[in-house]
Amino acid sequence: MSPLPQPPHDFEDLMTRPSPWLSGEGPQADLVLSTRIRLARNLASVPFTHRAREEQLQGVLLSVSGAAQRSDSFHGGLLLRMDEMSPIERQILVERHLVSHELGDASRPRGIVIASDERLSLMINEEDHLRLQAMTPGFQLAEGWALADRADDELDAGLDFAFSNDIGYLTSCPTNAGTGLRASVLIHLPALVLLDEIQRVLKSVMQVGLNVRGLYGEHSEVMGNLFQISNQTTLGRSERDSIESLERATRHIIEMERQARERMLRDARVQIEDKVWRAYGTLRFCRSIHSREVINLCSAVRLGVALGLEGLCPLHVINELLIVTQPAHLQRLHGSELTPAERNVYRAQLVRERLETAEHGADRSP
Amino acid sequence: MSMLCQICGKSPATVHFTEIHDNKMTEIHVCERCAEEKGLHTPAKKHQFDIADLLAGMVDTMTANEEERVGHVQCPRCRLLYSQFKETGRLGCAECYTAFQFQLRPLLRRIHGDTRHQGKIPARDGEGATRSRQIQRLHDELQRLVEREEFERAASVRDEIRRLELEAETPQEGRA
Numbered sequence: 097m098s099p100l101p102q103p104p105h106d107f108e109d110l111m112t113r114p115s116p117w118l119s120g121e122g123p124q125a126d127l128v129l130s131t132r133i134r135l136a137r138n139l140a141s142v143p144f145t146h147r148a149r150e151e152q153l154q155g156v157l158l159s160v161s162g163a164a165q166r167s168d169s170f171h172g173g174l175l176l177r178m179d180e181m182s183p184i185e186r187q188i189l190v191e192r193h194l195v196s197h198e199l200g201d202a203s204r205p206r207g208i209v210i211a212s213d214e215r216l217s218l219m220i221n222e223e224d225h226l227r228l229q230a231m232t233p234g235f236q237l238a239e240g241w242a243l244a245d246r247a248d249d250e251l252d253a254g255l256d257f258a259f260s261n262d263i264g265y266l267t268s269c270p271t272n273a274g275t276g277l278r279a280s281v282l283i284h285l286p287a288l289v290l291l292d293e294i295q296r297v298l299k300s301v302m303q304v305g306l307n308v309r310g311l312y313g314e315h316s317e318v319m320g321n322l323f324q325i326s327n328q329t330t331l332g333r334s335e336r337d338s339i340e341s342l343e344r345a346t347r348h349i350i351e352m353e354r355q356a357r358e359r360m361l362r363d364a365r366v367q368i369e370d371k372v373w374r375a376y377g378t379l380r381f382c383r384s385i386h387s388r389e390v391i392n393l394c395s396a397v398r399l400g401v402a403l404g405l406e407g408l409c410p411l412h413v414i415n416e417l418l419i420v421t422q423p424a425h426l427q428r429l430h431g432s433e434l435t436p437a438e439r440n441v442y443r444a445q446l447v448r449e450r451l452e453t454a455e456h457g458a459d460r461s462p
Numbered sequence: 463m464s465m466l467c468q469i470c471g472k473s474p475a476t477v478h479f480t481e482i483h484d485n486k487m488t489e490i491h492v493c494e495r496c497a498e499e500k501g502l503h504t505p506a507k508k509h510q511f512d513i514a515d516l517l518a519g520m521v522d523t524m525t526a527n528e529e530e531r532v533g534h535v536q537c538p539r540c541r542l543l544y545s546q547f548k549e550t551g552r553l554g555c556a557e558c559y560t561a562f563q564f565q566l567r568p569l570l571r572r573i574h575g576d577t578r579h580q581g582k583i584p585a586r587d588g589e590g591a592t593r594s595r596q597i598q599r600l601h602d603e604l605q606r607l608v609e610r611e612e613f614e615r616a617a618s619v620r621d622e623i624r625r626l627e628l629e630a631e632t633p634q635e636g637r638a
Contacts, residue, residue, distance in 0.1 A: 140556050143540045147554040223552070245582070252584045258556035263570070264579030266556045270566060271573055273559075275581035305575075332576020 106174050107185060111428060115192050115231075115419060116214050120411030122234020126402035127350055129282040129322070129415060130233055132193075133240040133339075135248055136267045136276035137226040140258040144268040145204075145221045153205040153221050160220045160255065164209045167250035169216055169243070178206040184433075187424035193231065198222055216247055223268050224276070226251070235346065237279060237339050245335070264331065274331030279339050281346050286321040286399045287356035288349075297352055298323070301345050305329060320391035320418070325349070361403065372400030376408060379417075380451045384440040390421045390447060409454035417447060467493035474616055476608055494608045537561040597626050 117130045138144060139159070142152050157177070164170035178186055178199065189195035189208065199206050199222045206221040219227040228251070230244040258266040264274040272278070288294040298308045307328045325346060327338040360368055375396035379385075394414050401408050419425060421443050427434050430442050465475045473493035533545030542554030544562055553559065559566060570577045600623045607616040 138556065143555040144553060146552055147540050147542065257584050259584050260559060262578060263559055264581055266559050268552045270570055274579050329574040331570055331574035332578055332580055334580045335582060
């Protein structure tokens with residue numbers, strides 16, 4: 097029994113709205129796609145998720161979603177229970193980065209509360225009882241932290257979090273103990289990759305205690321020249337400290353990427369423009385395409401938009417393509433399950449239509 | 463009035479030793495500077511870290527026998543065995559942090575490079591936690607003042623620490 101009745105059109109609503117964190121707006125949006133702040137919390141009175149009994153997790157789901165409803169940050173938000181959703185619907189939430197693979201995989205009482213503007217969300221009974229997440233477009237660490245910090249305070253008023261003076265917030269995995277904070281930026285670094293300088297830059301990032309990985313998490317290679325940079329440690333430094341050091345490192349990387357782009361344009365403008373327009377042409381006219389190819393071609397188009405080439409589509413269109421061409425979104429939009437081969441055909445159609453619409457939109461605007 | 467250094471007799475004693483010599487126990491109270499000059503410099507904090515590092519080393523070089531013994535340590539609340547934690551990397555409940563504290567401390571140090579929380583605190587824990595961190599900060603301040611030989615200010619910081627420590631103890635006794 098869920099405390100919030102959940103008519104199916106709510107999920108539909110969510111589906112039809114583009115993710116606000118992919119709006120292509122915000123500071124440095126031509127390089128930084130999004131900023132994410134995550135806080136891990138547990139209830140003091142219940143064993144951690146993997147060790148708790150079914151009925152205890154039901155209790156956590158109830159009390160946490162209740163506290164969320166009473167908070168200003170999540171008031172009127174949407175509660176989705178994983179056990180009441182189809183596998184494709186769960187996968188859609190994973191593809192939108194609202195839900196982790198662990199939560200999306202769940203058969204236990206797990207859920208997510210999504211605040212009305214979708215920037216804030218709260219996973220319940222993931223690895224930790226609470227995983228509070230703030231996603232903002234562009235490079236907005238301070239704003240993201242302010243959102244998450246306030247929501248955390250509001251939830252804290254109604255819940256008893258596991259906390260010790262020495263170690264701080266107690267988490268299921270000791271790698272998160274302390275602040276429970278993971279702050280990260282998703283950044284596009286095509287010039288550093290192309291000029292073969294990326295390894296050196298990433299190595300220097302790791303030396304200052306930050307972590308770098310590819311767009312789709314630990315288990316996949318980097319696609320589309322997209323990297324996620326995040327803080328590594330959570331104990332012995334304040335949230336502000338961790339965020340500031342991520343901010344400094346990111347600014348440094350942005351600077352390096354911009355310099356690399358300038359050099360690239362100076363030395364090989366024609367080749368770069370050719371690469372961008374060939375990528376755009378393939379996306380605009382393809383008849384069957386794999387999602388990996390979409391991601392890599394979108395990287396080239398994104399670079400072109402950032403370099404100010406005229407006639408390409410706006411950033412938010414490219415950002416949305418990255419999401420809607422994923423298998424679950426594709427099948428949901430199509431309205432039925434598709435084989436991988438059928439998916440490639442439908443994906444190509446979707447990409448062509450989106451880019452065509454964007455071109456017409458551009459024609460109409462002055 | 464704070465205790466003065468037994469060597470110079472001027473600065474407040476902030477380093478305290480217990481020396482055992484010819485079966486006789488002697489307490490020594492000296493200031494930071496004299497301790498350093500006499501090669502007695504082992505502040506309590508650094509000492510603890512050395513032990514933690516030592517433990518960290520020991521955990522890696524444990525014999526199968528010792529490993530088995532540590533593995534049998536069990537959390538009294540959720541019944542998780544330390545050996546289960548080592549397999550999965552996940553603790554069972556908040557209490558595990560206390561039950562396995564001697565094993566976890568060196569581990570936390572290796573992961574984070576530190577073992578002391580510096581971030582935000584839940585509002586309801588606020589008073590106690592704020593106080594204990596305030597005490598920690600004053601201790602650091604005291605050390606700095608002593609190093610700079612600002613003894614008058616150091617003495618007043620010491621008094622402030624005493625007051626806070628007393629305040630921290632009083633309600634606890636009331637509850638027990």
